Amino acid sequence: MQLGLIGLGRMGQIVVDRTLAAGHDVVAFDLDDEAVATAADAGADPADSLADFVDQLGSEKRIWLMVPAGEAVDVTLEELEDHLDGDDVVVDGGNSYFEDSVRRAESCPAAYLDCGTSGGPAGAELGFSLMVGGPQWAYDELEPVFDAVATGPDGHERMGPAGSGHYVKMIHNGVEYALMQAYGEGFELLHEGRFDLDLENVASVWNNGAVIRSWLLELCEEAFREEGTDLGTVADRVEGGSTGTWTVQEGLEQEVPLPLIYTALSERFGSRADDGRFSRRLANRLRYGFGRHEVPRRE
Numbered sequence: 001m002q003l004g005l006i007g008l009g010r011m012g013q014i015v016v017d018r019t020l021a022a023g024h025d026v027v028a029f030d031l032d033d034e035a036v037a038t039a040a041d042a043g044a045d046p047a048d049s050l051a052d053f054v055d056q057l058g059s060e061k062r063i064w065l066m067v068p069a070g071e072a073v074d075v076t077l078e079e080l081e082d083h084l085d086g087d088d089v090v091v092d093g094g095n096s097y098f099e100d101s102v103r104r105a106e107s108c109p110a111a112y113l114d115c116g117t118s119g120g121p122a123g124a125e126l127g128f129s130l131m132v133g134g135p136q137w138a139y140d141e142l143e144p145v146f147d148a149v150a151t152g153p154d155g156h157e158r159m160g161p162a163g164s165g166h167y168v169k170m171i172h173n174g175v176e177y178a179l180m181q182a183y184g185e186g187f188e189l190l191h192e193g194r195f196d197l198d199l200e201n202v203a204s205v206w207n208n209g210a211v212i213r214s215w216l217l218e219l220c221e222e223a224f225r226e227e228g229t230d231l232g233t234v235a236d237r238v239e240g241g242s243t244g245t246w247t248v249q250e251g252l253e254q255e256v257p258l259p260l261i262y263t264a265l266s267e268r269f270g271s272r273a274d275d276g277r278f279s280r281r282l283a284n285r286l287r288y289g290f291g292r293h294e295v296p297r298r299e
């Protein structure tokens, strides 16, 4: 299969690598020429403009967007619009708001798949977990690519109609916020508490058989190993917040109480006062661990 990839950053480059490794062809485009050159080095066919990108794709186009959520998706779709028809398929693998995806699916001339992607740059070798919404035929058509990008056939599922993939990913991120908050509070108490503990050791022993073992906890262990038990220079101002905000808004709309996710989101907003809380500093280091988001450092 031939896949066109737009957006070759931390995540898009992994989609390129895994798709190529599975024996497919990739045409790659990004606004950043260096990113295009990196994809070309990996074996993709580089495109130097969106027009060139479209020209290189066959008549039944299979296109994966991995650009930042929001305006970049709309701008790209507008530019593609005149080159698409009902036999084509567009996948949005970013963290788009699910209602935007429903709107885009209605207006896009191609079949539109909203694909929540979890695993982050750090999960590249394993493959991602993919939560896909949209028409069944388009999902079936893209199955070989999903097999390649995900951990394998078990790493992707069609969730339901348009919007459902990004809806599931939004709530996944809400859970992620709450788990980070829970680990952060536990380690903060251990750090401030009665014993002089080595937190890497604590995380390590918990990761070996404890009820609360997890990948996030492995990333806690890595954080303490690499930064020190006091997290060194990691600052406490935590960025991000959009997917958590959408989850809380949806909870309010559905009248489903989400006290943990709401508290975790509030803590993140509260972190912007820069008062040095350990739990927030750990959250910062974990966002680097799974997402390769920049770690703010204090002086």
Ligand SMILES: NC(=O)C1=CN([C@@H]2O[C@H](COP(=O)(O)OP(=O)(O)OC[C@H]3O[C@@H](n4cnc5c(N)ncnc54)[C@H](O)[C@@H]3O)[C@@H](O)[C@H]2O)C=CC1
Binding pocket: 006, 007, 008, 009, 010, 011, 012, 029, 030, 031, 032, 035, 066, 067, 068, 069, 072, 073, 075, 076, 093, 094, 095, 096, 117, 118, 119, 120, 121, 290, 291, 292
């Ligand atoms: N980093 C992570 O852990 C995860 C990120 N995501 C989502 O995946 C998407 C991409 O994330 P990252 O790769 O981390 O971002 P990134 O910032 O590393 O890469 C984005 C790339 O898109 C390119 N780009 C921006 N606007 C463009 C346009 N109009 N046309 C062509 N290229 C354009 C940029 O030049 C850049 O190379 C986002 O929606 C993000 O929320 C999803 C799951 C995990």
Ligand SMILES: O=C(CO)[C@H](O)[C@H](O)COP(=O)(O)O
Binding pocket: 095, 117, 118, 119, 120, 173, 176, 239, 240, 241, 242, 243, 244, 287, 290, 291
């Ligand atoms: O989707 C992700 C992980 O699953 C991304 O890393 C996302 O950026 C995390 O959300 P936030 O930036 O709000 O922390």
